[in-house]
Amino acid sequence: MTDPSHAGSLLTVDLSAIVANWRLIAQGVAPAKVAAVVKADAYGLGAAQVAPALAAAGCETFIVATLDEGIALRQVLPAPVILVLNGPLPGTEGEFVAHSLVPVLNSLSQITGWATSTKAGSGAPAAALHIDTGMNRLGFDEAELDRLAARPEVLAWVRPILTLSHLACADSRDHPMNAEQRARFVHLAGRLPAMPLSLAASGGCFLGRTYHFDLVRPGAALYGINPTPGRPNPMAQVIRLQGKILQVRDVDSPRTVGYGASYHVAGPSRIATVALGYADGWFRSLGNQGHGVLGGVKVPLVGRVSMDLACFDVGAVPPAVACPGALVDLIGPEQSVDDVAAEAGTIGYEILTALGRRHHRRWITGAGETAA
Amino acid sequence: MTDPSHAGSLLTVDLSAIVANWRLIAQGVAPAKVAAVVKADAYGLGAAQVAPALAAAGCETFIVATLDEGIALRQVLPAPVILVLNGPLPGTEGEFVAHSLVPVLNSLSQITGWATSTKAGSGAPAAALHIDTGMNRLGFDEAELDRLAARPEVLAWVRPILTLSHLACADSRDHPMNAEQRARFVHLAGRLPAMPLSLAASGGCFLGRTYHFDLVRPGAALYGINPTPGRPNPMAQVIRLQGKILQVRDVDSPRTVGYGASYHVAGPSRIATVALGYADGWFRSLGNQGHGVLGGVKVPLVGRVSMDLACFDVGAVPPAVACPGALVDLIGPEQSVDDVAAEAGTIGYEILTALGRRHHRRWITGAGETAA
Numbered sequence: 105m106t107d108p109s110h111a112g113s114l115l116t117v118d119l120s121a122i123v124a125n126w127r128l129i130a131q132g133v134a135p136a137k138v139a140a141v142v143k144a145d146a147y148g149l150g151a152a153q154v155a156p157a158l159a160a161a162g163c164e165t166f167i168v169a170t171l172d173e174g175i176a177l178r179q180v181l182p183a184p185v186i187l188v189l190n191g192p193l194p195g196t197e198g199e200f201v202a203h204s205l206v207p208v209l210n211s212l213s214q215i216t217g218w219a220t221s222t223k224a225g226s227g228a229p230a231a232a233l234h235i236d237t238g239m240n241r242l243g244f245d246e247a248e249l250d251r252l253a254a255r256p257e258v259l260a261w262v263r264p265i266l267t268l269s270h271l272a273c274a275d276s277r278d279h280p281m282n283a284e285q286r287a288r289f290v291h292l293a294g295r296l297p298a299m300p301l302s303l304a305a306s307g308g309c310f311l312g313r314t315y316h317f318d319l320v321r322p323g324a325a326l327y328g329i330n331p332t333p334g335r336p337n338p339m340a341q342v343i344r345l346q347g348k349i350l351q352v353r354d355v356d357s358p359r360t361v362g363y364g365a366s367y368h369v370a371g372p373s374r375i376a377t378v379a380l381g382y383a384d385g386w387f388r389s390l391g392n393q394g395h396g397v398l399g400g401v402k403v404p405l406v407g408r409v410s411m412d413l414a415c416f417d418v419g420a421v422p423p424a425v426a427c428p429g430a431l432v433d434l435i436g437p438e439q440s441v442d443d444v445a446a447e448a449g450t451i452g453y454e455i456l457t458a459l460g461r462r463h464h465r466r467w468i469t470g471a472g473e474t475a476a
Numbered sequence: 477m478t479d480p481s482h483a484g485s486l487l488t489v490d491l492s493a494i495v496a497n498w499r500l501i502a503q504g505v506a507p508a509k510v511a512a513v514v515k516a517d518a519y520g521l522g523a524a525q526v527a528p529a530l531a532a533a534g535c536e537t538f539i540v541a542t543l544d545e546g547i548a549l550r551q552v553l554p555a556p557v558i559l560v561l562n563g564p565l566p567g568t569e570g571e572f573v574a575h576s577l578v579p580v581l582n583s584l585s586q587i588t589g590w591a592t593s594t595k596a597g598s599g600a601p602a603a604a605l606h607i608d609t610g611m612n613r614l615g616f617d618e619a620e621l622d623r624l625a626a627r628p629e630v631l632a633w634v635r636p637i638l639t640l641s642h643l644a645c646a647d648s649r650d651h652p653m654n655a656e657q658r659a660r661f662v663h664l665a666g667r668l669p670a671m672p673l674s675l676a677a678s679g680g681c682f683l684g685r686t687y688h689f690d691l692v693r694p695g696a697a698l699y700g701i702n703p704t705p706g707r708p709n710p711m712a713q714v715i716r717l718q719g720k721i722l723q724v725r726d727v728d729s730p731r732t733v734g735y736g737a738s739y740h741v742a743g744p745s746r747i748a749t750v751a752l753g754y755a756d757g758w759f760r761s762l763g764n765q766g767h768g769v770l771g772g773v774k775v776p777l778v779g780r781v782s783m784d785l786a787c788f789d790v791g792a793v794p795p796a797v798a799c800p801g802a803l804v805d806l807i808g809p810e811q812s813v814d815d816v817a818a819e820a821g822t823i824g825y826e827i828l829t830a831l832g833r834r835h836h837r838r839w840i841t842g843a844g845e846t847a848a
Contacts, residue, residue, distance in 0.1 A: 109565060109566075109567050109568055110542070110543045110544050110565065110568055110571070111542075111544070112542060112562065112565070143755075143783065143784060144755035144783055144784065144834075145833075147755075147783075148755075169755075169783070169784035170482070170483075170484060170751070170784070170834060171482045172482050172483070172834070173834075189784070190484065190722055190751055190784065190785075191722070193481060193482065193484070193720060193722070193751070193801065194481075194800065194801045195481050196481055196482055199482070210722065210723055211722075211723045211800070213723070213800050214723075214800075236725075238731075238732070238737070239733070239734060239735070240725060240727070240731055240732065240733045240734070240741070240747055240779075240787070241733065241734055241749050241779075241782065241785055241787055242722060242723055242749050242785065245725065247726075272732070272734065272735055272736065272737050273735075273736060273737060276736075281737060348565060350562055350563070350565070350582065350583075350614060351582055351583045351585070351586075351614055353608075353612060353617065354619075355612070359610070359612055360610070360612065360644070361611070361612045361613065362611060362612070362613055362644065363611070363644055363645075364644065364645060365610070365644050365645060365653060369612070375612055377613050377614050379542070379562055379565070382825075382826045382829060382830075383515075383516035383519075383520075383541075383829035385830075387826075388822050388823070388826045389761075389821070389822070407612075407613075410613065411515065411516055411519075411541070411825060411829060412515060412516065412541035412542070412561070412562065413562075413613055413614065415612070415613055428566065428583070428585050428586075429565065429566045449761070450760050450761070451760070453754075453783060454754045454759075454760045457754060457755035457783060458754075458757075458830065461517075461833075462516075462542060462544070462545075
């Protein structure tokens with residue numbers, strides 16, 4: 105996407121806001137350190153831009169999900185620690201070593217694969233260990249830890265630098281599972297050699313000091329998603345998404361709009377067709393549910409979202425403002441990622457990771473300085 | 477995505493099936509011609525691979541949504557006609573001419589912009605005209621056609637080669653709007669100079685001969701989506717999506733799985749964690765709704781879909797089959813794109829366009845020959 109004049113939609117990512125969010129968490133959890141989760145291309149916002157900005161601000165540990173994400177990130181971050189959450193798929197251990205990536209070892213199968221593929225002893229490459237404390241998704245459960253304890257030579261072959269676990273319900277401050285998982289984490293980590301511990305992702309950063317341990321791992325909160333649902337969002341908003349009007353239609357008689365004729369325009373109004381659709385990650389579930397903001401006025405999304413287009417009723421906006429080429433705010437100062445997610449029936453995380461490739465993207469730093 | 481061993485999920489696109497689907501439609505609509513809609517990166521399946529395969533099969537007209545899609549497609553298709561549905565955004569007319577792209581002119585604003593930016597007369601670059609017959613999304617409505625008719629010099633400045641419109645309800649064979657839109661199309665097209673006409677997209681190809689006119693424009697049907705919902709799918713399946721198992725957990729006591737502890741495992745079973753999630757376009761709405769197929773056995777998706785992971789209950793599959801590294805079929809012979817869409821609460825189109833960038837992609841032609 106080379107030229108903003110070609111694009112039907114514009115996505116602006118405020119790197120300064122991401123850095124400010126990282127610093128806010130760092131102040132809140134000190135002396136614990138703060139890693140940055142930049143998996144899934146920094147939640148769709150561009151790991152190649154986001155990670156260097158955070159490294160410049162002092163972040164020393166970055167977290168991705170997959171080997172290929174780690175390899176790509178190593179190209180732009182020569183020095184920092186890069187953890188790979190999914191760990192090695194069989195046969196890929198050598199690639200982790202070649203790119204100085206720290207695998208998170210989640211199972212006996214991964215740890216034995218790692219131990220037998222890499223050099224033992226003090227020169228062994230670093231790894232992290234993942235204890236499952238209640239997600240039942242990835243990580244050693246108690247039975248696996250027992251089996252690992254029975255084979256101390258396996259653990260001797262790896263050089264673990266971090267033990268981590270993951271909370272299932274950290275976005276519900278009062279959920280009893282938080283304290284249960286914390287207690288289980290302390291209990292199970294005690295069976296391993298002493299090393300730094302990490303339990304909290306975005307939500308966990310806001311559950312209080314006892315959840316911070318040595319390292320916290322925010323992702324969503326860095327990108328402006330509220331880590332404390334139901335309470336005011338402490339994070340700065342990070343992105344602005346704007347869609348360009350292609351055409352405005354005067355409607356003076358009753359008619360329907362879009363596929364399936366699902367929306368009925370009753371009276372005189374104007375319908376603006378905007379050049380973005382579900383192929384851009386503007387979810388189809390926003391049909392007849394979502395809205396935009398144009399000239400300070402809330403404009404409802406009418407009809408179904410098409411693959412490349414969405415229609416908005418702009419009858420309340422002056423025609424000089426609602427004209428071809430004008431930009432409708434879809435995510436921004438007046439409508440957060442979380443707001444759009446609520447209208448789409450999902451969570452802000454999915455709104456971010458679904459952001460499409462056709463948006464013209466620009467990254468801004470400081471007071472409007474741009475780095476396209 | 478360079479190496480399949482690195483990837484948590486594999487996406488296979490059968491170019492032969494796409495060509496077979498195009499030929500099936502061509503036989504059904506002859507003597508009408510068949511354009512191929514390859515917008516949104518050929519519905520997520522790779523326009524740079526799909527379009528040349530169809531051109532080799534005889535397709536002479538390709539359709540994209542945006543200028544940048546047209547420019548990219550021109551790199552791989554030097555000769556064919558390329559139509560750009562959204563038409564020119566203000567100031568981009570020269571780019572259309574430079575890349576020999578045919579804009580679809582949707583409004584008076586676009587047609588006057590085009591006429592004043594390009595050379596008039598018989599040497600003028602070709603354009604298409606879009607008449608709105610009931611979508612109320614893009615295209616000239618009757619009032620705009622009247623205004624256009626009052627300014628014959630504008631139309632004289634463009635060289636229209638096609639008039640098109642779009643059906644709102646073509647996937648409902650018996651919807652009265654189909655015949656209404658067809659009649660309106662004939663009526664309104666009669667106000668323009670005689671030229672080839674096009675009304676049918678995928679659904680319209682199957683509404684009968686009177687809907688075919690001179691050119692049909694299938695997209696979804698080429699990619700295996702059923703153009704006749706409620707009746708057997710006449711199209712060949714095109715894609716296979718497989719997720720790799722990272723870890724299998726024996727569960728012998730009651731517990732919950734994943735974020736929000738939304739799934740309760742009651743009895744002894746095994747849970748497989750697969751390396752794909754909603755950041756890969758495996759919709760979060762599939763949580764506790766979707767399923768995969770492993771070793772011929774249907775395996776339910778349990779718990780919420782995470783950003784990079786999804787869990788399946790593989791208790792009914794032998795442990796030797798449900799093991800780390802094994803591939804769970806998510807879309808394929810036993811579960812179509814439309815099936816997954818139904819479980820996710822959307823349509824197959826959105827499942828395709830959401831397919832993520834982390835899948836290892838390969839395109840096959842003929843009997844297993846691969847073109848990675």
